[in-house]
Amino acid sequence: MGEFTINKEKVLQALSTVEEPDLKKDLVTLGMIQDIEIGVNQVRFTVVLTTPACPLKELIRRSCETAIHEHLSPDVEVIIKLTANVTTARQTGPLIPGVKNVIAISSGKGGVGKSTVTANLAMALHRSGAKVGIIDADIFGPSIPVMFGVEHMQPTITPKDGKNFINPIRQFGIKMMSIGFLTPPDSAVVWRGPMASQALKQFFADTDWGDLDYLLIDLPPGTSDIHLTLVQTVPVTGAVVVTTPQKVALADAVKGLSMFRQPQINVPILGIIENMAWFTPEELPDSQYFIFGKGGGQSLADKFDVPLIGQIPLVQSIREAGDEGRPAVMDTNPIVNDAFRDAAESLAQQVAIRNASKNKTQTVEIQV
Ligand SMILES: Nc1ncnc2c1ncn2[C@@H]1O[C@H](COP(=O)(O)OP(=O)(O)O)[C@@H](O)[C@H]1O
Numbered sequence: 001m002g003e004f005t006i007n008k009e010k011v012l013q014a015l016s017t018v019e020e021p022d023l024k025k026d027l028v029t030l031g032m033i034q035d036i037e038i039g040v041n042q043v044r045f046t047v048v049l050t051t052p053a054c055p056l057k058e059l060i061r062r063s064c065e066t067a068i069h070e071h072l073s074p075d076v077e078v079i080i081k082l083t084a085n086v087t088t089a090r091q092t093g094p095l096i097p098g099v100k101n102v103i104a105i106s107s108g109k110g111g112v113g114k115s116t117v118t119a120n121l122a123m124a125l126h127r128s129g130a131k132v133g134i135i136d137a138d139i140f141g142p143s144i145p146v147m148f149g150v151e152h153m154q155p156t157i158t159p160k161d162g163k164n165f166i167n168p169i170r171q172f173g174i175k176m177m178s179i180g181f182l183t184p185p186d187s188a189v190v191w192r193g194p195m196a197s198q199a200l201k202q203f204f205a206d207t208d209w210g211d212l213d214y215l216l217i218d219l220p221p222g223t224s225d226i227h228l229t230l231v232q233t234v235p236v237t238g239a240v241v242v243t244t245p246q247k248v249a250l251a252d253a254v255k256g257l258s259m260f261r262q263p264q265i266n267v268p269i270l271g272i273i274e275n276m277a278w279f280t281p282e283e284l285p286d287s288q289y290f291i292f293g294k295g296g297g298q299s300l301a302d303k304f305d306v307p308l309i310g311q312i313p314l315v316q317s318i319r320e321a322g323d324e325g326r327p328a329v330m331d332t333n334p335i336v337n338d339a340f341r342d343a344a345e346s347l348a349q350q351v352a353i354r355n356a357s358k359n360k361t362q363t364v365e366i367q368v
């Protein structure tokens, strides 16, 4: 290229032609380009994504490379490091100061797979490089401890700044607290609403969560005092509604969705996850049997004008893994892994879109 020299300004100019597809602004305006270094016939820079689970990361990487080649030089070597800085819309408050996003996982009906979806979304987000926690707030059936194989564990207490803090249980890289840890397994403790609400408040006020990108709340089915307690205790980034394609489940999901839109709750709906969307036998991985009906999740999403962020098939190993104390995505069934990874990425994407206009905080390294 003769006298032509590449400098940082020219790199920024070239990258300002690349739009972040979700946020509809260019990467330079969004402050996503950092650490530009110019070498001999080489350009290096870092792209700071809004989540390590960004489904568009390869697209963004390629667009950056193309922009440098088109605007600066077709021969220059482009080395891009992708990192992420999960965004938050929260003002730091006295409760859970290090938690960037609180995500309510709800369902209209019990048994639709809310806890299974919560456990596997948490694992999939963790695998992308995010810091993840779970609060199991389902007083009617706290199943997160069993699904993570920690039902006999007891959280410990540590004094900190003159106050006693509960340490969440840590399993497979996920921090978790459950109403189930407060009662002996197999005991028939009947929780009254106020007791459960008090326990949930403790999970926020007295638990040492540290820094988390996503804290998922496994709520009781339907609508309850717990839902109200949640939104009154901490700012909630948004809610996910889990349903099966079955008519009765969809009808109950409608109630759940409407509840989040009531003025006194007013939690944005990040999307719908259709669980048990179809049955796929392990030995016939390309077959889909729509045993609970077809297209229900999509039509519900259309009706409420929210995205369908995932469709999870009914697979025997999902149930088996859960019963054996590990989220199914830890096994190597590609059908299961792809479904939960896609759902986790779509969720993270919706969180990023929701937080788009707000300030950013720390950086996490992506595991590639
Ligand atoms: N996609 C799925 N494939 C197979 N079994 C599933 C699936 N989702 C949930 N299950 C099973 O269905 C039962 C109910 O799921 P669970 O997550 O406990 O529902 P909820 O929390 O909504 O009450 C569990 O035994 C679980 O293992």
Ligand SMILES: [Mg+2]
Residues within 6 Å of the ligand: 114, 115, 116, 138, 141, 143
């Ligand atoms: Mg459950």
